[in-house]
Every structure is written in structure tokens, then in C-alpha cells.
Amino acid sequence: MGEFELIRRYFDHAAAGAGVIEGIGDDCAVLQVPAGQELAVSIDTLVEGIHFLSEIPPAELAWRLIGAAVSDLAAAAAQPAWLTLALTLPKADPEWLEPFARALAECCEQQGIALVGGDTTRGDRLVLSAQVHGWVEAGQALLRKGAQPGDxxxxxxxxxxxxxxxxxxxxxxxxxxxxxxxxxxxxxxxxxxxxxxxxxxxxxxxxxxxxxxxxxxxxxxxxxxxxxxxxxxxxxxxxxxxxxxxxxxxxxxxxxxxxxxxxxxxxxxxxxxxxxxxxxxxxxxxxxxxxxxxxxxxxxxxxxxxxxxxxxxxxxxxxxxx
Amino acid sequence: MGEFELIRRYFDHAAAGAGVIEGIGDDCAVLQVPAGQELAVSIDTLVEGIHFLSEIPPAELAWRLIGAAVSDLAAAAAQPAWLTLALTLPKADPEWLEPFARALAECCEQQGIALVGGDTTRGDRLVLSAQVHGWVEAGQALLRKGAQPGDxxxxxxxxxxxxxxxxxxxxxxxxxxxxxxxxxxxxxxxxxxxxxxxxxxxxxxxxxxxxxxxxxxxxxxxxxxxxxxxxxxxxxxxxxxxxxxxxxxxxxxxxxxxxxxxxxxxxxxxxxxxxxxxxxxxxxxxxxxxxxxxxxxxxxxxxxxxxxxxxxxxxxxxxxxx
Missing domain, CATH: 3.90.650.10 (PurM-like C-terminal domain)
Incomplete structure (x- = not known):
């Protein structure tokens, strides 16, 4: 199974979503941030053996990856919108990919985030980078700065x-x-x-x-x-x-x-x-x-x-x- | 050197850029897409031993990573705006990080793209995921579809x-x-x-x-x-x-x-x-x-x-x- 077949079979399900003009399959996803909203962006990487055990069930890994990434949008008080996923895999194993992709789709739906693009590469360790994009009303992003004595x-x-x-x-x-x-x-x-x-x-x-x-x-x-x-x-x-x-x-x-x-x-x-x-x-x-x-x-x-x-x-x- | 020190020392230089409201250092980057523009997004991963030789000079790796990623924006006819970088490193080695970060900053400046966020993790192989964001006039993204007989x-x-x-x-x-x-x-x-x-x-x-x-x-x-x-x-x-x-x-x-x-x-x-x-x-x-x-x-x-x-x-x- 080649890269394109892998993407088509497992990850081309969830491209529909608010503001998605072009989803998976072109050189870029093309996206529309609604008027009056700013874009909040965060990227999170999970490395096999460092952030998760090799034995982790693929469905649990999908939930964990997306949950952790979307949590950065919560930290900014942003509404989840779009996900891109960079996936480095030792091999294109349907036994792993099928439950991972299914859980990913479920989790994305629950979080209201649409998978709009990604990159699938080969490597000897599983590495996953999830980049999440959300919207927040202009000037309203929740930040780390601003805490005041007495709070x-x-x-x-x-x-x-x-x-x-x-x-x-x-x-x-x-x-x-x-x-x-x-x-x-x-x-x-x-x-x-x-x-x-x-x-x-x-x-x-x-x-x-x-x-x-x-x-x-x-x-x-x-x-x-x-x-x-x-x-x-x-x-x-x-x-x-x-x-x-x-x-x-x-x-x-x-x-x-x-x-x-x-x-x-x-x-x-x-x-x-x-x-x-x-x-x-x-x-x-x-x-x-x-x-x-x-x-x-x-x-x-x-x-x-x-x-x-x-x-x-x-x-x-x-x-x-x- | 810890993760936060590493980011501060090597990657906290380039957060200024058009539309950057909050750059590196918060849970999310907060960004403003100009009115009338759509957002073009692409993510590219390079894996040591698969996409590049272990001996590649770190400066060349930075140029290659960013050049390849920004090229996806060219493919959509989008203007480069923002970069996020997920970096998985075997160790926090200043001998590698210093020339890599310097070349990254040079290359970003040349391409007119601002580093606004990222994630730095440890792993036994070097893996780099660069996500690029660009702007394109609404409805004007260049796509793969649309070629017509006679073109x-x-x-x-x-x-x-x-x-x-x-x-x-x-x-x-x-x-x-x-x-x-x-x-x-x-x-x-x-x-x-x-x-x-x-x-x-x-x-x-x-x-x-x-x-x-x-x-x-x-x-x-x-x-x-x-x-x-x-x-x-x-x-x-x-x-x-x-x-x-x-x-x-x-x-x-x-x-x-x-x-x-x-x-x-x-x-x-x-x-x-x-x-x-x-x-x-x-x-x-x-x-x-x-x-x-x-x-x-x-x-x-x-x-x-x-x-x-x-x-x-x-x-x-x-x-x-x-």
C-alpha cells in the first residue's frame, strides 16, 4: 500500500467541516476563517517510547493525540476548527491503521474538528504531530499573561x-x-x-x-x-x-x-x-x-x-x- | 538544557511577522488572516535516514525543510505567512541547534514567513514537521483540479x-x-x-x-x-x-x-x-x-x-x- 492509497483509504473521510474550501488531496488545504475571528494554532508531537508505550492500542493513541492537541485550543479559549496530521509510521499496517483512523474520525467528530491535511512518511519509530487550528473572537484569545495580584x-x-x-x-x-x-x-x-x-x-x-x-x-x-x-x-x-x-x-x-x-x-x-x-x-x-x-x-x-x-x-x- | 530553555535560546527570534498577534510562548499562536484572504495550510515531515542523510549539515537541513514546505504554498499560489515547527531531537546539542536555528531564521526571513510556534520533543531519530500557512485571495487558490483538454x-x-x-x-x-x-x-x-x-x-x-x-x-x-x-x-x-x-x-x-x-x-x-x-x-x-x-x-x-x-x-x- 503506497502513501496515496493509504491516505485515500484511511484519512480521506473527515475533510468536510466549517470553513473548509479544499480539504485533503491538494498541495494545501484552503480554509476560511470567519470574519471577526482570529486563528489560534498549536502543534503537538507524540513520539513512541517517549510519550507513549509501544503497546498502546491505536484507538487510544488517536484519542490521546487529539485530546492533548485540542486542549491547547481550550487554553486559548478557541473553538476547534481544523486538524492537520503528520504521521511517521514504521510500516503501512492495516491492523494498526484501521482502528487508529476510525478512532481519529470519531474523536474529531466529537471535538468538532475537521481533518484537512497531513503528511504520511516512513520511519522506524511512530511519531505523530497534530496541528490544531481554532477560531477565537478578535482580541479574546485567553493568554498566559494578564494574571494580576489578588486574582x-x-x-x-x-x-x-x-x-x-x-x-x-x-x-x-x-x-x-x-x-x-x-x-x-x-x-x-x-x-x-x-x-x-x-x-x-x-x-x-x-x-x-x-x-x-x-x-x-x-x-x-x-x-x-x-x-x-x-x-x-x-x-x-x-x-x-x-x-x-x-x-x-x-x-x-x-x-x-x-x-x-x-x-x-x-x-x-x-x-x-x-x-x-x-x-x-x-x-x-x-x-x-x-x-x-x-x-x-x-x-x-x-x-x-x-x-x-x-x-x-x-x-x-x-x-x-x- | 531543558525544552523551554532550548526554545528560548534558539527559536524565539522570529515571532514578529504580519498578522502575528501572539507568537511563540503561549499555548497557541494567535494569528490574523487579512480580510478577503483565505488560509492555505500544508504540513511536511522529514525523517532522518529516510528523507535526508544523517550527515546533512544542519543549516542545509533547515533550508531544505523550509524550501520544500513553502513550495506547497507556491503550488497554491499563496503568500507565505506563518510557520510552526515540530522538532524531534535525539539530544539538545548546541553544536547542531545553533547552525540549524540560524539558518532557519535566515531562510524564514528570505521566504517572508514567521516562526510562530512549535513543539520540541526527544526521540532517537531526528524528525522535523514544518507546517506552513499562507494567504491567498478568496477563491484564487491554485488547485490540482481544473486542467482542461487543449491546455x-x-x-x-x-x-x-x-x-x-x-x-x-x-x-x-x-x-x-x-x-x-x-x-x-x-x-x-x-x-x-x-x-x-x-x-x-x-x-x-x-x-x-x-x-x-x-x-x-x-x-x-x-x-x-x-x-x-x-x-x-x-x-x-x-x-x-x-x-x-x-x-x-x-x-x-x-x-x-x-x-x-x-x-x-x-x-x-x-x-x-x-x-x-x-x-x-x-x-x-x-x-x-x-x-x-x-x-x-x-x-x-x-x-x-x-x-x-x-x-x-x-x-x-x-x-x-x-
Whole structure:
């Protein structure tokens, strides 16, 4: 099976979508951004053996790839529109391609994003680069900069589940419980917070999605905004499954586990109630975990108000890993 | 050196550009397509050991990557605007990154394209995915479909040089002549035909860039347009360097060598003279090599008008290689 046949057979399904003038099959996709909207663009790469295990089911890989990429659009409060996919494959194996392409189509449909182009190449390791394009009202993109002293720090959902799900895959338990399976789904199928981000956008000063871990990502927001923050560990939203299955690691993973793909937002005090109400209407948990200050740096305090010192190392260690 | 440091040090130079509201450093780049313009998007991947030799100088790799990607914008007659780059690296080696990033910046400036975002990941092989974004007047994107029986087939520049340049790198000659070095530059530093494509666009029915080889790419145009074509080998534009250094392979490489990144256009007879004049004004060779017909298929005829039969195999063979 050649490249063109492969594309035709597996990936030429989803080219229809809003603003798609020419989809897959020409040198370029030709696209129309609606009037009054800006374009938000992000590219994410997953490398076999680095970002995912070789044994990952192809359908789960598709969900993970698209979920993680679309989450960057949520971080900008943009509406998903178009996807391009660069796929480097060891071989054109229908046993792999068929479930991958089917899940990709399902996931794209669920996220409201149309596959409009890509490139398929051969390589000895599986490498996937997903570039997502979304629309956001002019001047309304949610950015990392803009957090102000006094803002509350809010996070959506629960933190650390994805890292726990990965742990249970790396060190399988003999009889996975429903809780373990739920944690694995949190790892495999991140749910980008598009609807929440777009509803909260008018009330929020700054925001991003948590991909590298709360401490790393919140630090990015603080750096971009030129502020600091105090975080209270007692407020971190933990799922029952995480707390129950991995009680000893739960806090650490919530702080720096990464790949939660939840939102972290800086919200002025006066807008916090509105944000909490909007989240509740969507059935999404939204939790205050701390406050922006004018003292540079990120401090994490325990229930007695003592600053946790050992955390900086974990954070630096992450920064060192490319 | 961590990922963030790497990006800051090497790739945070070129975010300024037309329509760039937010460049590198946030979850998404935020971009503004000018009113009345459509967005043309293409993604290209280069894999170490498949698309380039491991020994390729990093600067040449940057030029090749961007030249090949921007050529897809030329194929759509779009003006280059923005680039995102997904880079998978075995290690964060300044000896490699420094010349690569410098050449990338130079090349982007020459092509008028701004690096607005990317993703840097670790992997055991070098993999680069460049996504290019351009603008084209609404409804004016040059497409593969639209060629009509009676149209002349025109190609820009000369064909086969890039393949010859590669050959001279795979099987080095002891004392490379100026001609050999010129062929290698044709391989390393493709010159996307943006200016030519945009000038010719109003006069052209269909077009694409020659990346897979003339026969393969012209066949794509014929398939998309539902037509056929007759090509005359005697008309193929060969450089003096190619004809002199590789006389026995010149014709074959011109037909199916690939990576020429020249334009192949279907032009109505009445507009051919205008197109030739426009090309001449730009100092770019433009050559008629055959004609679109209503007989399906692509026929290649020699100087005596005999159809060359063996070529189909070469073409099929290429199609089979993913």
C-alpha cells in the first residue's frame, strides 16, 4: 500500500467541516476563517517510547493525540476548527491503521474538528504531530499573561489522575478495579475543556491548560504575567479514585504529574462566583487552589501554612527533561 | 538544557511577522488572516535516514525543510505567512541547534514567513514537521483540479537537478566541480516559486509543485482534473550541469527524480504567451512540455513520437514506496 492509497483509504473521510474550501488531496488545504475571528494554532508531537508505550492500542493513541492537541485550543479559549496530521509510521499496517483512523474520525467528530491535511512518511519509530487550528473572537484569545495580584487561581476537574492511569499501565495490577480503569481513561482520553474555557473567557484574566504539571504550567503563567502565587495543597482537587488507589503519591502527582489537560485560570475575585456557577451549569468541577500575589515565585503551602520545600526539585527536574 | 530553555535560546527570534498577534510562548499562536484572504495550510515531515542523510549539515537541513514546505504554498499560489515547527531531537546539542536555528531564521526571513510556534520533543531519530500557512485571495487558490483538454503543460526551472545533487552526495566524486556543487545546492536549497506562482495565477487553470517527480505529480493533476496528457521528452528543461554530469540518467531523473520543487501548470493556449513573458520578467525559465487531452492517462513520447513504455513501472514503483 503506497502513501496515496493509504491516505485515500484511511484519512480521506473527515475533510468536510466549517470553513473548509479544499480539504485533503491538494498541495494545501484552503480554509476560511470567519470574519471577526482570529486563528489560534498549536502543534503537538507524540513520539513512541517517549510519550507513549509501544503497546498502546491505536484507538487510544488517536484519542490521546487529539485530546492533548485540542486542549491547547481550550487554553486559548478557541473553538476547534481544523486538524492537520503528520504521521511517521514504521510500516503501512492495516491492523494498526484501521482502528487508529476510525478512532481519529470519531474523536474529531466529537471535538468538532475537521481533518484537512497531513503528511504520511516512513520511519522506524511512530511519531505523530497534530496541528490544531481554532477560531477565537478578535482580541479574546485567553493568554498566559494578564494574571494580576489578588486574582484567585482556579483549576478545572481533578489533578493527578492521568499520571495515576499511566502508573497503572506501567505497573499493571492483577485485577484492575473500576477506579483503575477510570484513571486509565483519564490518561488515554483527555477531555479538552473547550466549552468551559469559552464560557469563562470573559471573566478570566489569564489561563492555560495543565500539560506539564500544575507547578510547571502555573509557573509559566506567573512568568508571563510577572507575578507570583501561593497555592494551598489542602485545596487541590483530587478524585476519589486517585486518593483511594494511590494515596501516597496523590499529592505529588496532582502537583507535577502532568497531562491532566485541565484548565488553570487566574480570575479576579469579583468574578469567581460567576465562574463557579458557569462551571456548575456544565457539570464541571472548578476549584480555587490559591491566589496570585506580587511576590515573585510559586509557593506551595500545606494545611498548617508551611511551605513545602522539596517540590522545587521535582519542578526543576522536569524542566531539565526536554 | 531543558525544552523551554532550548526554545528560548534558539527559536524565539522570529515571532514578529504580519498578522502575528501572539507568537511563540503561549499555548497557541494567535494569528490574523487579512480580510478577503483565505488560509492555505500544508504540513511536511522529514525523517532522518529516510528523507535526508544523517550527515546533512544542519543549516542545509533547515533550508531544505523550509524550501520544500513553502513550495506547497507556491503550488497554491499563496503568500507565505506563518510557520510552526515540530522538532524531534535525539539530544539538545548546541553544536547542531545553533547552525540549524540560524539558518532557519535566515531562510524564514528570505521566504517572508514567521516562526510562530512549535513543539520540541526527544526521540532517537531526528524528525522535523514544518507546517506552513499562507494567504491567498478568496477563491484564487491554485488547485490540482481544473486542467482542461487543449491546455499546455508548462514547468518552471529545470528538472532532475535535485536528484543529481543527491546522487553526488550518495556517491561523492573526488573533486566536485562547480556544476556538481550547483546540483547539490539545487538539492539542499530549493527555491519555492512563490513570486512566479502568484504572477501566473490569474492565467492558469491548474497547478502543483513537483515534489514526487514530474510523472507522479502531473498524474495527480490529471486525476484531480479528470483529463490526460501527452508529454514530449525532447521538450523537458534540463540544466547544462545535469546533462553534462549525468548524461545517462538525466532524462529519467527529470521525469521521476522528485524534489525539484518547480511548478507544473496547465495553461490555456491563449494565455501561454502571457505566462512566458511574466516568467521572463522574473528571470525564471518556463517551458512547454506537452498538452492536456481528454484521453485519460499520461503518455510520454520521445523525439520520434514513440511512447516510452518502461516509464510506467518507475512511476508505479514510486507509488508503492510510502
Amino acid at each position: 484567585r487561581v482556579l483549576v478545572s476537574g481533578t489533578l493527578g489522575d492521568s499520571r495515576a492511569g499511566l502508573e497503572s499501565l506501567l505497573h499493571p495490577v492483577s485485577a484492575p478495579t473500576q477506579e483503575i480503569r477510570w484513571l486509565q481513561q483519564r490518561f488515554y482520553r483527555p477531555e479538552p475543556r473547550i466549552t468551559l474555557a469559552r464560557a469563562l473567557r470573559p471573566h478570566v484574566h489569564a489561563g492555560l491548560d495543565i500539560s506539564d504539571g500544575l507547578l510547571a504550567d502555573l509557573s509559566h503563567m506567573l512568568d508571563a504575567s510577572g507575578v507570583g502565587a501561593d497555592i494551598e495543597t489542602c485545596c487541590l482537587p483530587l478524585s476519589g479514585a486517585l486518593a483511594h488507589c494511590y494515596p501516597d503519591q496523590a499529592l505529588n502527582w496532582a502537583l507535577s504529574g502532568g497531562e491532566d489537560f485541565e484548565l488553570c485560570l487566574a480570575v479576579p475575585e469579583a468574578a469567581v462566583t460567576t465562574c463557579l456557577q458557569l462551571a456548575e451549569q456544565q457539570g464541571v468541577r472548578l476549584t480555587g487552589i490559591g491566589r496570585i500575589t506580587d511576590v515573585p515565585g510559586l509557593r506551595v503551602n500545606d494545611a498548617e501554612g508551611r511551605e513545602l520545600a522539596g517540590l522545587a526539585q521535582g519542578y526543576d527536574h522536569f524542566k531539565e527533561s526536554p | 499546455r503543460v508548462l514547468v518552471s526551472g529545470t528538472l532532475g537537478d535535485s536528484r543529481a545533487g543527491l546522487e553526488s552526495l550518495l556517491h561523492p566524486v573526488s573533486a566536485p566541480t562547480q556544476e556538481i556543487r550547483w546540483l547539490q545546492q539545487r538539492f539542499y536549497r530549493p527555491e519555492p516559486r512563490i513570486t512566479l506562482a502568484r504572477a501566473l495565477r490569474p492565467h492558469v487553470h491548474a497547478g502543483l509543485d513537483i515534489s514526487d517527480g514530474l510523472l507522479a505529480d502531473l498524474s495527480h493533476m490529471l486525476d484531480a482534473s479528470g483529463v490526460g496528457a501527452d508529454i514530449e521528452t525532447c521538450c523537458l528543461p534540463l540544466s547544462g550541469a545535469l546533462a553534462h554530469c549525468y548524461p545517462d540518467q538525466a532524462l529519467n531523473w527529470a521525469l521521476s527524480g522528485g524534489e525539484d520543487f518547480e511548478l507544473c501548470l496547465a495553461v490555456p493556449e491563449a494565455a501561454v504567451t502571457t505566462c512566458l513573458q511574466l516568467a521572463e520578467q522574473q528571470g525564471v525559465r518556463l517551458t512547454g512540455i506537452g498538452r492536456i487531452t481528454d484521453v485519460p492517462g499520461l503518455r510520454v513520447n520521445d523525439a520520434e513520437g514513440r511512447e516510452l513504455a518502461g516509464l510506467a513501472q518507475g512511476y508505479d514503483h514510486f507509488k508503492e514506496s510510502p
